[in-house]
Amino acid sequence: MNKYQNPYNPEKIKQAHKLLTEFKYELKPLEKGYANRTLHVHVGNNTIKSKPVTQEMKDVFTGGKGFDLKLLWDAVNKNTKWDSPENEIVIAAGAMGGITQYPGTGKSIVCGISPITEAPVDSNVGGYFGPYLKFSGWDAIEIQGIADKEVIVYIDGDNGIIQIFEAPEEAIDSHLIAEQMCDIFASNEQEKKNITTVSAGTASEHSFYGCLNFSFYDRRRKVARLKQAGRGGLGTLFRKKKIKALVCKFSKLNVNNNNVADLEAIKRISAEYHRELFENDDSQCDMRHVGTAHLVEIMDDYDLLPTHNYKFGKHEKTGKISSPVWREMFTQGIPDGCWYGCTMQCAKCVDGYTLRTGPYKGDIVSIDGPEYETAAAFGANMGIFDPHFIVEANFYCDTYGIDTISFGTAMAFVMECYENGILNKERTGGHELNFGCGEEAMEMLHQMAKGEDFGKTIGLGIHRLKKLFVKEFGADPQFLQDIGMECKGMEYSEYVTKESLAMQGGYGLALKGPQHDEAWLIFMDMVNNQIPTFADKAEALHYFPMFRTWFGLQGLCKLPWNDVEPPDNAETDEPAKVPKHVQNYVDIFNAVTGKNIDKKELILQSERVYNFQRIFNFRMGFGTREYDQIPYRSAGPVTIEEYLSREDRYDNQLRDKWNWDPTGKSVEERHQKTREFREDAYQKLCDAVYTRRGWDNNGVPTIEKIKSLGIDFPEVIEILENYFQGK
Amino acid sequence: MKILIKVNDNPLEWEKNMTIDTILKKMKYSFKMLVVKVNGELVKKSEFGNFIIPEEADVKVIHLISGG
Numbered sequence: 192m193n194k195y196q197n198p199y200n201p202e203k204i205k206q207a208h209k210l211l212t213e214f215k216y217e218l219k220p221l222e223k224g225y226a227n228r229t230l231h232v233h234v235g236n237n238t239i240k241s242k243p244v245t246q247e248m249k250d251v252f253t254g255g256k257g258f259d260l261k262l263l264w265d266a267v268n269k270n271t272k273w274d275s276p277e278n279e280i281v282i283a284a285g286a287m288g289g290i291t292q293y294p295g296t297g298k299s300i301v302c303g304i305s306p307i308t309e310a311p312v313d314s315n316v317g318g319y320f321g322p323y324l325k326f327s328g329w330d331a332i333e334i335q336g337i338a339d340k341e342v343i344v345y346i347d348g349d350n351g352i353i354q355i356f357e358a359p360e361e362a363i364d365s366h367l368i369a370e371q372m373c374d375i376f377a378s379n380e381q382e383k384k385n386i387t388t389v390s391a392g393t394a395s396e397h398s399f400y401g402c403l404n405f406s407f408y409d410r411r412r413k414v415a416r417l418k419q420a421g422r423g424g425l426g427t428l429f430r431k432k433k434i435k436a437l438v439c440k441f442s443k444l445n446v447n448n449n450n451v452a453d454l455e456a457i458k459r460i461s462a463e464y465h466r467e468l469f470e471n472d473d474s475q476c477d478m479r480h481v482g483t484a485h486l487v488e489i490m491d492d493y494d495l496l497p498t499h500n501y502k503f504g505k506h507e508k509t510g511k512i513s514s515p516v517w518r519e520m521f522t523q524g525i526p527d528g529c530w531y532g533c534t535m536q537c538a539k540c541v542d543g544y545t546l547r548t549g550p551y552k553g554d555i556v557s558i559d560g561p562e563y564e565t566a567a568a569f570g571a572n573m574g575i576f577d578p579h580f581i582v583e584a585n586f587y588c589d590t591y592g593i594d595t596i597s598f599g600t601a602m603a604f605v606m607e608c609y610e611n612g613i614l615n616k617e618r619t620g621g622h623e624l625n626f627g628c629g630e631e632a633m634e635m636l637h638q639m640a641k642g643e644d645f646g647k648t649i650g651l652g653i654h655r656l657k658k659l660f661v662k663e664f665g666a667d668p669q670f671l672q673d674i675g676m677e678c679k680g681m682e683y684s685e686y687v688t689k690e691s692l693a694m695q696g697g698y699g700l701a702l703k704g705p706q707h708d709e710a711w712l713i714f715m716d717m718v719n720n721q722i723p724t725f726a727d728k729a730e731a732l733h734y735f736p737m738f739r740t741w742f743g744l745q746g747l748c749k750l751p752w753n754d755v756e757p758p759d760n761a762e763t764d765e766p767a768k769v770p771k772h773v774q775n776y777v778d779i780f781n782a783v784t785g786k787n788i789d790k791k792e793l794i795l796q797s798e799r800v801y802n803f804q805r806i807f808n809f810r811m812g813f814g815t816r817e818y819d820q821i822p823y824r825s826a827g828p829v830t831i832e833e834y835l836s837r838e839d840r841y842d843n844q845l846r847d848k849w850n851w852d853p854t855g856k857s858v859e860e861r862h863q864k865t866r867e868f869r870e871d872a873y874q875k876l877c878d879a880v881y882t883r884r885g886w887d888n889n890g891v892p893t894i895e896k897i898k899s900l901g902i903d904f905p906e907v908i909e910i911l912e913n914y915f916q917g918k
Numbered sequence: 919m920k921i922l923i924k925v926n927d928n929p930l931e932w933e934k935n936m937t938i939d940t941i942l943k944k945m946k947y948s949f950k951m952l953v954v955k956v957n958g959e960l961v962k963k964s965e966f967g968n969f970i971i972p973e974e975a976d977v978k979v980i981h982l983i984s985g986g
Contacts, residue, residue, distance in 0.1 A: 475950050492948040714949070714981035720927045721980065735983075753983055760982075761953040761960055767983055 195554050199362065201374035209357040211342065214239035218328055218351045221450045224286035224783040225249065229262060230329040232344055232355065234432055235276055235336025239353050244330055251901060255285030256313050256743035257800040258331045259302035260807060263311060266335060269810050273306040273424070274431050276337050280403075282321065282389070282437075283331035287783050288746025289322030290449055290532075292461035293775070294468065295748030297322050297530020299405060305423040305703075306399045306431075307597070307652050308680040310813045311804060312423030312703045313743060317529030317538065318405030318416075319387035321746055323348060323441040326448045338433040345376070348441035349385075361435050364640075365390045366556060366590040369406040369415035372438050382442065383408040388415070389437040391426035392592025397642035398650025400597035400682070401426025404589060411525050412542060414557045418529050421594040422706050423681065424652075430592070444531070452785030460775050460782075465534050468755050472535070476754045480523060481514045482537035483563040483750075488513035490567065495687045495713060498571045499626050500603035501676055501824050502833050504687040512570035516578050517561070535751055541582050549587055549637050558586045561595075567685035568599020573606060574626030584633060591640045596706075597652060600682035602632055604653050604675050613666045619645045653677040673823040679704040679813065688825050690840075691717040692869075693728040696876045699821040700732060702804050708749065709736040715767060729879035738773070740797035745780065752776075799900045802885075802892045803907075809891060810910055816890045819877060827869040834862045841865050887915075923975045932973050938966040941977060953980040 219226075227244045244258070252261045259281040266279045281302045290296045299321030305312035324332060327348025334344065343358040362368045368390045373383040388406040395401025403426045404417040420426075447454050472478055477485050487509065490496035494504030510516075521539040529538040541558045561569070561581050565588075569581045588595045602624075608614045609624040616623060622631045622645060638646020651659065653675045660666040676683040681704025688694040693716035698705035712731050715721045722728045742749050757771045764770070773790060781787055788796070808814030828834040834841055835858065845853045845861060849868045853861045881888055885896035894911050897903045921932040925941055933940065938954055938961060941947075954961045955978040961969050971977065 489949050492946050711983050714983060718926065718947075719978070719980050756951055756982060761962075766953050766980065769982070 195367070195551075199367065199371060201371060204360040204371060205375050207358070207360040208343075211355045211357060212237040212239060214353040216241060216328060216351045216353070218348075221325065221448060223452050223785050224288075224449045225254070226325055226328050226330045228329065229258065229331040229333065230346075230353070231333045231335065232353070233336040234334060234338040234342055234344065234355060234434060237355050239355070251799055252803075253286065253744040253796045253800065254330065255283050255288065255746050256300040256302065256740070257803075258283045259300055259313065260311060260800060260804055262331060262333050263302050263304070264803075264807055266333060267304060269812070271304055271811070273304045273309055273428060275304075277335060278304045278428065280334045280425060280428055280432070281331055282324065283746070284321035284325045285744055285746030287780060289325055289530075290451065290457060290779070290783065291444075291446060291530075292457045292532055293464060293751070293779055294528075294533040294535045295530075295751040296746060297533065298742070298746045298748050299324075299420070300743045300746065301403060301420045301425050303423075303425050303428050304811065305425070305680070306401075306427040307424040307654070308704050308813075310679065310703070310811050311807045312425070312681075313804075314403070314420035314422045314425055315708070315743055315748075316403065316405045316420035317407070317418035317748065319407045319530065320389055320405045320437075320439055322530065323387050323439040326441050326444070327439055332437075334432065334434065334437070337431065341433050341435050343435055344437045346439040348439060349443065358435050363390075363430075363435060364392045364590040365404040365406075365417055365592060366415075366586075368436050369404065369417060372406075372436055373408055373415050376438060376440050380413070383415075384410055385440055385442040387439050389429075390435065390592070391429045392590055392640070394636070394640040394650065395426035395430045395592035397647050398424075398593060398639055399427055399652045399655070400424045400594045400601075400650070401428075401430060401592045402588075402594040403429055404592065407529055409540075409557075412540070412557055416529075416538070416540065416557065416559050417589050418538065418559065419589060419594070421596055423703060424594070426592040426594075449783060451783045453782040456782040457779055460778055464751070464772075464775060467757050468534055468751075471758065472755050475756065477514070478535050478537040478750065478754055479527075481517050481521065482539040482560075484517040484539070484561060484566050485514045486563040487566050487570070490563075490686070491571075493713075493718065494690070496567055496571045497603070497685050497687050499574050500572060500607040500674060501683070501687055502607075502830070503836055506571055506574075506576070508576035509571065511576040512566050512578055512581060517566070520578060520582065533748075533751075535755070537750060544582060544586070546586065547579070547583060548633050551590075556586060558582055559589065561585045564685045565595040565599070568596055568603070572599055572603040572685060573632060575629040575632065577629055580629040580633065584636060587633070587636050587640070591636065593636070593639065596684050597682040598636065599685070600676050601649055601653050601656070602635065604656065605649055607674055608660060608666070608671075611670075613660055613664055613671075618664065652680065653682055654680040670829075673829040675822055676824060677705070678821050678825075679818050681705055683825070686711075686713060688713065689827055692872055692876055693722055693731055695821055695826050695873055696728065696732050696880055698825060699819050699873070700877070700880055701736070702801065702808060705821075705825075709739055711735075721767075725875055725879040726883075728876060729883040732880045733883045734768075734794070737794045737797040737801060738768070740801050741776070741793055744796060744800060745776075747776070795900070799902050802897060802900055803902050805886070805890075805892055806897070806907055806910060809914070814890065816877060816881075816888070819890055821873065823866065823870070826873055827865055828862065831858055831862055834858060834865070921973050923971060923973070923977055925977045926979055932971065932975075936971040938969050938971070938977075941971065941979070942966070945979070947979055947981070949981050951982040953982065954978065955980070
């Protein structure tokens with residue numbers, strides 16, 4: 192039995208399992224970071240097989256997200272939809288994944304055809320699954336097919352056994368099933384750290400932006416904690432496949448499971464980094480005490496905190512959700528890494544929280560987060576400046592398997608629609624969904640989990656909601672296009688981009704949709720004025736997306752790169768790139784693999800996969816200029832109210848930047864002129880970025896570019912030749 | 919007559935005994951990971967409180983990337 196008010200019985204759950212198939216494999220040591228094989232599991236016909244990883248696959252796709260995309264490409268065809276049986280969830284770590292010496296090496300990268308964008312999507316996540324999968328002997332796992340009944344896929348990395356079994360009794364919500372898996376597959380409390388679970392939740396089934404939770408067992412708290420692969424609806428896909436959990440057990444963790452080429456070099460580099468982090472974090476980002484939530488008040492100070500559906504960039508109540516509040520709520524003094532060896536310790540946790548609503552009301556739980564994105568989305572963007580609401584909604588999003596970013600941004604959109612009369616109580620099932628309505632927003636989340644009423648409707652995501660509101664309620668499609676913060680079907684993450692053209696491109700030109708993991712250029716652009724020309728911005732929108740793609744190839748977390756910096760970083764030529772840490776990554780990659788790459792080859796590794804993903808988008812019917820277009824609220828003030836909130840800034844820009852004298856002009860004229868200039872600037876930015884990336888003016892990689900990268904596979908060339916011949 | 923300095927190419931009124939900390943406060947630059955150069959010369963963080971800004975200085979307050 193356990194701590195919950197409605198306790199479960201692990202023995203009863205286990206007895207209900209029915210083995211469907213079993214696959215045995217030989218356990219072998221890794222070779223310089225690679226297992227050299229991938230695992231294919233088909234839950235539709237209950238087959239399991241091993242696939243070799245060729246040298247060409249390693250040379251071209253490197254690992255991690257590169258392997259994911261290659262395997263996914265081979266599994267699907269141009270007509271595959273997100274709910275087609277051949278669509279896959281592919282998970283990989285990466286060559287550097289799982290080394291325990293350097294911080295931030297425990298990331299898994301998950302890919303699939305997205306329910307929300309209908310194109311390939313990638314999402315990265317902490318927790319133990321990626322490293323344990325690799326140490327169990329697999330560089331990646333593909334899960335294909337749709338099961339007849341609820342199943343669990345179990346990888347026993349200790350004994351070389353993989354099983355699929357029916358699992359009728361397990362919970363679906365993640366905070367429960369992650370602990371149930373520990374109870375079932377660990378023999379005792381000590382062994383629970385060897386169990387890691389991938390799961391979704393009940394709301395994943397009823398929305399298009401379901402997330403995946405990756406667990407790690409926290410020995411000190413005695414709880415299975417959850418990290419999220421949030422973006423792109425992969426939890427929705429997981430539940431479509433009728434998978435309750437993907438579990439891996441691995442008990443033989445040591446200092447060199449990767450069997451690296453030069454362990455001493457890794458130890459040397461890592462020791463220096465840890466020293467830097469301990470000496471500087473407190474005075475820099477303070478990640479070890481508040482995690483990414485340190486950004487809340489900073490974003491507010493710089494007018495970048497999305498407030499009321501990105502209308503504004505700051506709010507007088509931001510202090511109620513800023514880092515001192517989180518510092519107080521997070522348990523301090525307990526190690527908080529989501530993978531072994533990570534001294535950044537930013538996976539903060541609220542412990543002993545008594546839930547106030549929903550099916551688990553009264554249960555006392557530990558809640559991972561909130562991170563910045565969640566605090567910004569639930570707090571400022573929805574206008575609910577209540578830390579308890581944020582924490583509770585964070586818990587329920589996680590356990591229900593909902594992406595906090597998409598939920599927060601979609602709710603903010605719904606709230607603005609409500610305030611504009613597009614929605615009303617009659618249309619929302621009696622709920623007042625104004626900005627700031629926390630109880631109502633929470634109810635929408637619970638409805639989503641039950642698959643009922645207007646909460647389920649919100650789970651459609653902004654892209655589909657816009658069409659629905661036009662069709663059902665006669666809403667103005669242009670207004671909805673302007674205020675609906677989505678691109679490619681994915682909801683924006685939580686930064687106001689109106690004053691940074693480069694960041695508008697950082698979102699709009701990102702391959703999977705508007706997530707900031709490709710580029711975060713607002714300071715460089717808006718504050719520093721370092722990249723004033725289109726060519727400057729295009730260069731930044733080449734380098735940073737390529738560099739940051741590399742983390743996904745390796746199973747790395749981005750945060751240790753630039754959320755702490757060396758004391759002498761300011762004295763380097765390009766401090767924004769944190770050159771010393773880039774060199775660390777080059778050196779560690781070489782020490783793991785025995786190769787001898789340099790910084791240029793690092794970018795080249797990314798460029799191959801990045802361009803392959805762009806062509807993959809194109810193959811699936813997207814991946815052109817049309818799909819890189821952004822809602823106007825991302826570029827400028829949609830309403831007169833927004834214009835007036837920054838009137839001096841906009842008037843000055845009209846005069847100084849675009850040589851148009853606003854004197855004596857009505858606010859409507861100035862507002863319209865601002866829009867014309869800004870929309871034109873975004874198109875010029877697209878032109879510049881496409882040119883820099885070696886793409887045509889429609890955003891399609893040229894055949895010449897593809898050949899230079901060595902990804903000119905026959906199928907790729909055929910797709911591009913058909914396109915260019917048809918132009 | 920007002921004397922101006924430039925901070926990231928934006929004009930700011932110069933004051934006697936103005937330091938980098940003064941500029942950060944006036945510009946509401948609360949982010950901590952900064953690289954500051956005055957007329958092209960790097961100023962170390964430990965000197966932000968006592969480095970006196972000369973008239974008509976060209977000050978660069980480079981915010982490093984964070985987030986994400």
